[in-house]
Amino acid sequence: MERKQVVRRVGLVVLAANAALALLKAGVWLETGSLALASEAVNSGADTLYSAVVVAGLYLTTRPPDFEHPHGHERIEPFVALFVALGVFSAGIAVMWTGATSLLEGSYQAASPLAAGVLGFGAAAKFGLYRYCLSVGEEHRSPALVATAKDNRTDVLTALAALVGASGAAVGYPVLDPIAAVVVGVGVLVTGVDIVRDNVDYLVGAAPPEELRERIVRAALAQPQVKGAHDVVAHYVGPEVDVSLHIEVEGDMTVREAHEIETAxxxxxxxxxEVDDVFVHVDPKELDEWKLDAEGRWRDERVEEVDRERPGS
Incomplete structure (x- = not known):
């Protein structure tokens, strides 16, 4: 199944699951009065709202390239992920406010064991969504799905914290219920920060990890007729990486021969x-435009290493 269908399907699954959990938690909260469960109902309600936006965003990002967007629409995904972060921050603040207000006013009360059961079920369901979204998000390089996975991971932890609060309230320690609600809120805010940090690099065109840059250089130098590479620039354009570099070849090659090497x-x-677009400029090696690292070893070590791996070396 192609990427478009897969990511859209995941978005719909997450939307349906969050809606079901929000309704379940809200219903049991009205029945039991558990503040920890109320905070989880708010969290799941926020999850439902942003899941709807994620579904719409995934539909846009998976549209094919067109005249106005010749490189496709994947660059929208980091914005979708940041919207997820905004929803996460809103939910975290609301949950912390509920718990802190209850603690200050002393308005907490004992909760039913039913609340604990629902919270346990919610934690298990969120763990399943976390693994599902993370697997698909990493496989298809979808920042929006990875952000959703991280939100679900935090939901597992906060649901367990809420479970502790509801269980404590059920056995005679009702103060644990609003305390757990505050813990839930803190955990939600931490997830929001994590999501923002992950996606800012995509938006500002930051360089990818050095390991990826080295793989790019090795891929270029692995071509037998490439004698060197310099001015290698790799940067994020949305979740994907664009690359530009100069390669050095024998100066007496024909244009056709140089073009074939460039294509290779x-x-x-x-x-x-991780790479999307690649732009290669061909230089005659006689110009000696090699660029060395701070120790003066970057070119020589790369070339010697690749030369040793070439057949017949």
Whole structure:
């Protein structure tokens, strides 16, 4: 199944699951009066709202390239993820306010064991959604789904905290219920910060990890007729990486021969899953435009290492 269908399906599954959990928790909260469960109902309600936005965002990001967006619409995904973070922050603040107000006013009360059961079920369901979203998000490089997975992971922890509060209230320690609600709120806010941090790099065009840059260089130098590479620039464009670099070849090549080498380098680098567009400029090696690292070893070590791996070396 192609990426478009997979990510859209995951979005719909998460939306349906969050809606069901929100209704379940709200119903049991009205029955039992558990503040921890009320905070979880608010959290699940917020999850439902942003899940609807994620579904719409995933529909937009998976549309094919068109005249106005020749590189596709994937760059929308970090904005979708940041919207998820906004919803997470809102839910966290609301939950903390509920718990803190209850503590200050001393308005907490004992809760039914039914609340604990619902919270346990919710934690199990959220763990399943976390694993599902994370697996698909990493496989298809979807920041929105990875952000959703992290939200679900925190929901597991906060649901367990709420479970502790509801269980404590059920056995005669009702003060644990609003305390757990505050813990839930803190956990939700931490997740929001995590999501923002992950997606800011996508939006500002930051460089990818050095390990990826090294793979790009090795892919270029692995071509037998490439004698060197310099001015290698890799940066995020949305969740994907664009690459530009100069390669050095024998100066007496024909244009056709140089073009064939350029095409081979582009194809090799595009085989790296994280990479989208690749732009290669061909230089005659006689110009000696090599760029060295601070120790003066970057070019020589890379070339020697790749040369040793070439057949016949």
């Amino acid at each position: 380098v582009v194809d090799a680098i595009r085989e790296i899953p």
